[in-house]
Amino acid sequence: MRTGFVGLGAMGQPMARNLHRAGLLAAVWNRSAAKAQAFSAETGVAAAGSLAELAEICEAVVTCVSADADVLTVTDALGASLAAGAVVMDCSTVAADTAREAAARLAAHDAEFLDCPVSGGTEGARDGTLSIMVGGEAAALQRARPVLEALGRNIVHMGPAGAGQAAKATNQIMVAGINQAVTEALAFGQAQGLPMDRLIAALEKGAAANWFLSHRGPTMVEGRYPLGFKVALHAKDLEICRRMAEADGARLPLIEMTLKHYARLLDAGSTEEDISALFRLKSDMFARGDA
């Protein structure tokens, strides 16, 4: 399946590399052309001159961009040049409504759209172990599956267009709440004067066990917050979640609290820190008796 890749960012670049290793990658495109040319020089994969040119030579396209508007701009630019039956898989994290809109626009060109947001971070992108939540037609997923299998291990069909993004939003809400849980608890434990390495070793074997504690706990208690997952990107995702909940007339109290805390981190300049930097804010709040 001749596959194109659009968006060679922190996630996209290692994902494109895995498609190339699997012998599937026919062409790449990136908004700043220099990145696409460097990738082409290294791998021998063609750097397409435009999205239309990429669409003409591919049966499948994987996109991995940042914002809702970008997803629609890219699918519009691909649409007219895709062959009938071609499949676009969008791995960006955007609103479910955006995914449904992109699917409708591509359907007008007889092309398929699958929303395929991923979880597992840059580590999962590099190792090809991403968890992929898919929304769209089962038949299109069936055809596209070899492409997704080069990117991740756990490919779950969540339902029609938009369902993959709804599942990813659920994931981002849970990650935010777990960040709150782990950092508030460890700030308390630190204030109690406990040995933090032993504390983490005790907690990760009981009912409080979680991925974030085991993978981010040891660095956060040393005052280090290596990426990981940028605060600004998670804040963007949580704003999508807030809008999706508001559309149902509902509120997410844990997410409101987290957005307030992330805004304080970003105001203080945490642009290149992992979301586990919430631990520093919680420790400071604890020391000041603040809430």
Add this chain to the structure above:
Amino acid sequence: MRTGFVGLGAMGQPMARNLHRAGLLAAVWNRSAAKAQAFSAETGVAAAGSLAELAEICEAVVTCVSADADVLTVTDALGASLAAGAVVMDCSTVAADTAREAAARLAAHDAEFLDCPVSGGTEGARDGTLSIMVGGEAAALQRARPVLEALGRNIVHMGPAGAGQAAKATNQIMVAGINQAVTEALAFGQAQGLPMDRLIAALEKGAAANWFLSHRGPTMVEGRYPLGFKVALHAKDLEICRRMAEADGARLPLIEMTLKHYARLLDAGSTEEDISALFRLKSDMFARGDA
């Protein structure tokens, strides 16, 4: 090491059974004598007529009671009759101050006290796989270790008297926050119309993976909340955490939110439900647009 056991409740009874299997159990005592007599009839282990009688024949005593006052009443009643060097291991969840007070009172009788709160639930108590967080003298822990090894697999020395309870309080805060995270996220996912079994399968392989999601998620999304861990008991523990934080002049925003939610569950009659019943409250809040 001739060991006595005090407090044959939901956790205590299976723990006493494991001590008996290990050949360590010399006598039991329970506030309502009928439970101790039934245990004695079944196992052949002596039911002591009083705490003093139990203390006289034991080198070690494990206590597993409910409230802070009970811990002090029981250690006072044991104190005068314990041989010098005897070790009392308290597996109750109480305030760190209570543990330090009990240690001081037993020290006056030349006996040792270890605060040994556990994590892992009735399942861990039955299987002897509890995680045990220990506060007290390292030498006393060294002597008492064979007793604790009959009860749990992960025995971590957290520091001086009270440090075990401080670690347990940290654990209870983290569990509360994770309960908030999992239930708020799954209530959102349900409102999005996602297939909940597939959603859990996708989330438990990514960065949101946690014990509570895997062990309580599948039942909560079916509207079942089997015990587990009672709402009222977790609320009691969180009130201890709140007082410990207040003593440091600090607040725990996630715990304040959880105590409010648990009070609503208890008002509605959730006395025999697991803490995962928070999912029902979150789903209702979601449906009403409430926070």
